[in-house]
Amino acid sequence: MRLQNKVAIITGGSRGIGYATAEKFLQEGATVVITASSKETAEKAANKLIAAYPQARISGISPDLSNLESVRTAFQEVAQTYGTIDILVNNAGVSESTPLGAYTEELFDKVMDLNVKGVFNATRAAVEYMEKQGSGVVLSTSSMVSRDGQPAGFAYPASKFAVNGMTLSWARELGPKGIRVNAVAPGITETDMMKAVPKEVIEPMVRQIPLRRMGQPEDIANAFAFLASDEAAYITGVVLHVDGLART
Numbered sequence: 001m002r003l004q005n006k007v008a009i010i011t012g013g014s015r016g017i018g019y020a021t022a023e024k025f026l027q028e029g030a031t032v033v034i035t036a037s038s039k040e041t042a043e044k045a046a047n048k049l050i051a052a053y054p055q056a057r058i059s060g061i062s063p064d065l066s067n068l069e070s071v072r073t074a075f076q077e078v079a080q081t082y083g084t085i086d087i088l089v090n091n092a093g094v095s096e097s098t099p100l101g102a103y104t105e106e107l108f109d110k111v112m113d114l115n116v117k118g119v120f121n122a123t124r125a126a127v128e129y130m131e132k133q134g135s136g137v138v139l140s141t142s143s144m145v146s147r148d149g150q151p152a153g154f155a156y157p158a159s160k161f162a163v164n165g166m167t168l169s170w171a172r173e174l175g176p177k178g179i180r181v182n183a184v185a186p187g188i189t190e191t192d193m194m195k196a197v198p199k200e201v202i203e204p205m206v207r208q209i210p211l212r213r214m215g216q217p218e219d220i221a222n223a224f225a226f227l228a229s230d231e232a233a234y235i236t237g238v239v240l241h242v243d244g245l246a247r248t
Contacts, residue, residue, distance in 0.1 A: 001029030002229035007082045009075065011035045011065060011122055012092030014045035016191035017141060020217035021089055022049060022058070024225045031057040033078050035092065038062050057082070065092055065118035068125065075125040084133060087228045088126040090119040090140035090163075095193065097153035108155050115159035119166060127179065135178040137228050140167055141220075142185035144243045160185070164239050171237030180236040184223045187243020189215040211244040 008025050012018040013034025022032045026049060034049075036042035042060030049058050059081070063074035079085055093115045098107060123138050130136025146160035163183055171181040188194065188205055194214065206214055223242045226232055241247060 001027075002225065002231065003087070004029035006086040006228070007031045007033070007078070007084050008087035008089065008228065009033045009035065009078060009085060009122070009126065010089040010091055011118070012141075013089075014041050014060070016193070017186065017189065017217045017220045018089070018091040019045060019049075020221040021091065021224045023052070024218070024221035025087075025228070026053045026056045026058065028225055028229070030087070030228075031082050033058070033082075034060050035065070035074070036060060036062055065121055066113040068121045071121045071125045072128075075122075075129070079129050085126050085129040085136070086133075087137045088122060088139065089224055089228075090122050090138070092118055093141060093159070095153065095156045097150070097156075099152045100154060103155070111155040111159055115156070116162045116166075119163055123166070123170065127174065130174075130179050131177050136180075138170065138174070138179065138181045139224055139227055140183040142167070142183040142239055144185055144187040144241060144245070146185055146239070147241070167239060168237050175236055180227075180232070182227045182232070182236060183239045184220055184227065185239050185241045185243065186220045187215055187241070187245060189217060189220060191217060209244040210246050213244065215242060215244060 003025055008030045010018050010022050013022045014036035022034050025032050039062040042062045046058050046060035061074045064070040094111055119140055140163050142163045143160040145157040146164050149157045167181050167183040220242055223240055
C-alpha cells in the first residue's frame with residue numbers, strides 16, 4: 001500500500017472527486033480526515049467510509065476554510081489525534097457560470113474565498129506541521145479551464161489559474177524543506193454537478209475527447225494517489241491534466 005502510515009486531510013471530501021480520493025487513499029493505507037461545509041455532512045461521509053472500511057482510521061471535520069484560525073484549530077486537532085499531517089488535498093471548491101454582466105462582488109468573493117483563499121488557508125495550516133517533520137505533500141484540484149477558460153463564470157477559471165500559480169510558487173519555496181506541491185486538473189468528470197447538465201450539452205463535448213468518455217472521479221483519485229506517494233518523489237510544481245485530451 002503506497003500511503004501506509006500517512007495522515008491525509010482532504011477538503012471537500014464528502015462527495016465527488018474528494019470522496020473518491022478519500023476512498024482511494026484508504027485503500028492505499030492512509031489515515032484520512034475529510035472536510036465538508038457542515039459537521040453533519042462531514043460525519044455522514046466519514047461514517048459511510050467507515051462502514052466500507054471498518055479497519056481504517058477516518059474522521060470528518062468542518063472548519064471554515066475561508067478563515068485561517070478556524071482551519072488552524074481544526075488541523076491542530078487532527079495532528080493531536082493522529083500525530084502528524086503528511087498529505088493535504090485541497091479539493092473543496094465551487095463552480096458557476098454567471099455571465100460577466102450579471103456578476104456581483106458577492107458572487108466573486110464567494111468563489112475566491114473558497115477556491116483561492118481556502119487553498120491558501122489549508123496549505124498555510126498544514127505546512128506548519130510538514131515543515132517541522134521535514135516532509136509532506138500538498139495537492140490541489142485545478143481544472144482544465146485553468147488552461148482553456150470557459151465562456152461564462154469567469155471567476156472559476158480565474159480561481160484555478162490562481163491555484164496553478166500557488167502550486168508553482170509553493171513548489172519552489174517548499175521544495176528545499178522536503179515538501180512537494182502539485183495539482184491535478186480534471187476535465188469533464190461525471191460528478192453530481194455534471195449530472196445536472198443536459199445531455200445535448202455534454203455529448204458534443206465528449207465527442208471532442210479522443211478517449212470518447214467523461215472522466216470518472218476514480219480517474220482523478222488515482223492521479224492524486226500517485227502524486228501523494230513516494231512513486232512521485234521527484235515530481236513537484238506540476239499541474240497534471242487528467243482530462244482525456246491530447247495536449248502539447
